[in-house]
Structures are given as structure tokens and as C-alpha cells.
Amino acid sequence: MASSMIHLAITQCLTKKMKFKDSGRLSLGSILPDGIISGNSHLKKEICDGTRVTYDLEFFREKFQEEMKQDDLYLGYYLHLIQDIFYRYFIYSEHDWNPTIPGNIDRLHRDYAITNWHVVNCYKLNKEMVQAVEIEKEPITELAEFDVPGMVEEVRGQFVPIEEDDSFFFTKEMADEFIERATTFCMEEMKHLSEGKEGLDSVTWSWEKQV
Template sequence: MASRVIHLAVAHELVKRLGIDDTERFYFGHVLPDMILGEYEYRLKTKKATHFYTLLPNGRKTYDFLRFYDEYRDKLGDMLYLGYYVHLIEDNIFRQYLYYKVGLLYRRGQKELLDELYADYHLLNPLLRERYDITLPAVPEGIESEPVFKRFEFMMSDWLDDMKSDLTEHPDGELLHFTKELIFEFIDECADVITKEVKALGRGEHFLTLDDYSIENYNSTKDNKGE
């Protein structure tokens, strides 16, 4: 899945394209599904829940943003919930880039791959901070009472504290799997696709289907592994 700084870069673009006024709730909702810390297996299992991970009838996998929509459609006028909704779409698009454009589907579920991706994320953080004016998301008033927040075991305080290093680090090294151009392309595609989806919601429709940006089940015998 995309890093928290990459998600916030997409959010920055969406705020401009959609004219979002309540940026505090939108930015926070935008990273809320990822507010999980802990050992690899725990994070993997818990994020499957927070991301509405689904195996489709055709055998492909997706983060089921339509299930989130069905459960919270009456709240999508609240930018907290809209931010959460579009986060799921972004991660579906990101997996297309990661597994198909970069060609890493065969390594899905490998902890070593996750470590390599995080190394790339850290190298990208200074560039994205400057280009997209990334700051630490503020905690919205009354967040503890929100149904979606109470639904999962989010680690808000510890996660936000952990993110502070993303906003100050300047690591050395070379990108292993990504390029700057690929990340900028991903961010632009996300902003474009999500803008179309949000405008469709305003008409009572969807621009996207669950098959869009789904991924193949590379190794069905290890279906409980990987994202």
C-alpha cells in the first residue's frame, strides 16, 4: 500500500481539484485506514480489515471501497469519511503500479519486499514534503466518537508520533523500486480518477467498479498472505 506521505500528497491534489474546505477532517480521514502499528503479521491482518480487503467472485482481490460506501454513504458529506473512502481507491491504484508497472506481483506478501518499499518511501519523503507541502495531520475534534474510528483498533497517538520522523528525515541512498517520475504519475492518476469518482457520487453514481484496479490472486494457496 502507498505510504502515508504519498497518501497526503494525493490528498493535497484533491483538496485543490475538488475545492475541499474542511481540510483537517479530509487529511485525517485520508490516513486513518493506515493508523496501525505493530509486528508485520499483526499489521497485515489488521490493515486487511481497515481497508475492507475482499476476494472477488472472479478470483481477483481489491480493497472494497463500494462496501465502505454502502455502509457509510450517509456520512460521505463529512470529509473525514470521504477521505477514508478515497484512501481505499488510492491503494487499489497503487497496487496496480507496484505489482504490474514495477512488476512485483510475484513478490506479493514477502516481508523483505515490504522492508524494501519502506526504504524507498523514506527516500521519497523529503521530495514529497517539499512538492506537496506535507504536514502532520491534525486530530479532528470528537474523533473518538466517530463510528468508523470506534470500529477498528486504531493507534492514533502512537502513529502520529511515529510519523513525525517522516517530516524531518533526509536519508541517503538510491531508490530501489520507484522513480520520482513514477510516483508523480501515480499521484496525478489518483487525483484524476478520484475526482471523477467524487463527481459521479454527486450524481448518485460511481465512476469506478470493483474490477477496476483489482489484482490477480497470484498464489491462491497463500491467500492469507500479502496485501
């Protein structure tokens, strides 16, 4: 869903507003769900008799509640999931994105490439934010198989200037708006969890299954 640079920018904004134990593991966690080889890293599931889809946030919170408190890798991973849920709402519900039109997916990925360099500069991102670490013995690998070195190499390869061009759909302004709103969204979720309140309801934030 959202690009790795968008996730890293939100993480960068969060670290300026809140204290974390390990910003490096937080950053890695914030992009880790997209670094899969196999498995269901986003915990996608069908609900409502197969008519709607969501990410099983409740399962993640229950399974990794202690890890989320102690290890920012797991907190970053969880925040990635809720950022992606919010991103779906942002581009589909608010901006009427239609991925079924032939060529639209490729055009969106081109927009990501165009906006990435803007995000890198605007939010002061750098390659050192993402470091490959060994996670083979981590409980998170029960969800999926990850290629951490490959993912880190790919993300670092996105830190390159690109020739200015007009966006097809996802503009720099949309990127900035989403990063700002998603940062607030994440902070509210962390506040609720720290106060012992219920986390984000995955059913409420579900979306209609595309046929």
C-alpha cells in the same frame, strides 16, 4: 500500500483543485486506514471463489454515504481506499512489482523513506496537516480499532530529511507520476458520485490472490 506521504500529497493536490468542508479531517481520513490496531480497515475481501482479492468499496459507500457527504474524514478515508487500489495497479500491473522475492518488501519501504522527503518538499507538506482527534464515538470505528495519536505521531516522524540515495524500485519520478494520476483518479470518482453515478467497481479493480 502507498505511503502516508503519498496519500497526504494527493490530498494536498485535491484541496488546491476543489473545495472541501474541513481539510484537516480530510487529511486525517486520508491516512486513517493505516492506523489500525485490529480489524479490517481496508475492507479487504476475497471474491471469485477465493481466487481474487479487492476492497469492498460498495460496502463503504452504502454504509457511509451520508457521512461522506457531510464529513471529510469519511471522504478522505474512502479516497485512501481507491488510491490504494489504483496504487496496486500502478506498481504491479504497470511496473511489474514482485513482492515475493526475499528482501523486496524491505527495499520498497526503504524507497518510501528516500522519496518521502522529496514528496514533503515538492508538495509543500507540513506536520500540521495531521492532527489527532477523538474518533471513539465515530461510526468509522465499526470497521476497526484505530490508534489515532500513535498514527499521527508516526506520520509526523516521517517529516525528516534523509541522506540522498538511489532507489531500488520506487523512484521520485514514479512518486510524482502516481500522485498526479491518483489526484485525477480521485477527482473523477468524486465527480461520478456527486452526479449520482456508480462508484468504482471493486470487482473490476480486484487482483489475483497470491498463494
